[in-house]
Amino acid sequence: MSFIQSKRLKQRNEGLKDLEKSLENKAKTLIIHYSCESFVNLHGRSPRITSISIRNLQTGQTISFSIHIQAQINTxxxxxxxxxxxxxxxxxxxxxxxxxxRERLKFKWIHWNMHDTNFGFEAISNRFRILGGEPLEIDIENRFDLPRILSKLYTYDYEDHGDNGKLLSLCARNGISCRDALSGKKEAEAFENKNYLALHKSTLNKISIIESILEKTDSNCLKVKVSYRIIYGLSISGIKEIIANNWILNLVRGIIIFLLGVFVEKYIF
Known part of the structure; x- marks a missing residue:
């Protein structure tokens, strides 16, 4: 087995372990996504957080925080x-x-690319500090970036970025409803146009999309751009994994083994 093939299977195994760890207790696993103001024309100012949605993976209960809801609360x-x-x-x-x-800092937090100060947990923390608040720290080991897991499982080329990003492209490939989901650019435009309801719907829909992608990944039925050869690598171990993770190939293997057994019993013994 070549070094490249060995590395590919090692990365995939790391992805499987990350996925398993993130889902080991669904009652204490949350999916989070948020929308923010455009990064353009802010003259160095950090973009406002406009809405945050969170879903419990076990119960499906979803809670949202948004500027337009808060405005109504504040009359x-x-x-x-x-x-x-x-x-x-x-x-x-x-x-x-x-x-x-505060009560869920030790939960698992599954997210989509929320990994830096431009867009991520740190970006939310920085906005709260700027506004005079004292943010809490969600442990890094409890944050699971789903695109990073997918890259380990299927390679970075698992999906095209396209005009709307990998999330919505992957959504379309797998027939997942993305009716109310907006691209990041369109979300920023919605905020500028004070279309807060569209922003709220988009964030909620993306939570549902992430959950569907997560479930399909866990069930090993997610459709991706790359082939089995790229995912597993050309090696004996890679071929074994392809068979082990594909029920059709497993069935074919079972039939072949059965027929060989019948042949041996009938014509040899």
Missing amino acids: LDFNNLSDEDYDKLEFDMLDEFYKFA
Whole structure:
């Protein structure tokens, strides 16, 4: 087996272990996704967090935090907000988010590319600090980046980025409903146009998409762009894994073994 083939199977095994660890207790596993203001034309200012959605993988219970919901709670007209109003609403929204997170810091948090200060847990923390809050730290070992797991399982080329990103491209490939999901660019445009309901729906729908992709990955039925040869590598071990992870090939193998047994029993013994 070549070094490249050996490395490919090692990466895939790491992905399988990460997936198993993230799902070991679904009652304490959460899916999180959020939307934010555009990164363009902010003149160095960090983008506002506009909505956050979280779903418990066991119960399916989903909770959302958003500026437009917070505006209604604070009895403000979300169509006529000043910068000071936005700051207050975003602070209150993030404060509620961290109150929710406080009791769940040790849960597993599955996310989609939330891994840096531009878009991620740190970006949320920074916004809360900027607004005068004191964020909580969700342990890094409890954060599971689903695209990273998919890259280990299927290689980085598991899906094209396209115009709408890998999430929505993978969604389309697998026939998953993405009716209300917006690309990151369109989410930013929705915020600028004060279309907060569209933002809220998009974040919620992406939670459902991530859950569907996760379930298909766990069931080993996720459709990806790359072939079995790329996923497993050309090796004896790779071929064994292909057979072990494909029920059709398993069935064919079983039939062949059965027929060989019949042949040996009838014509040799």
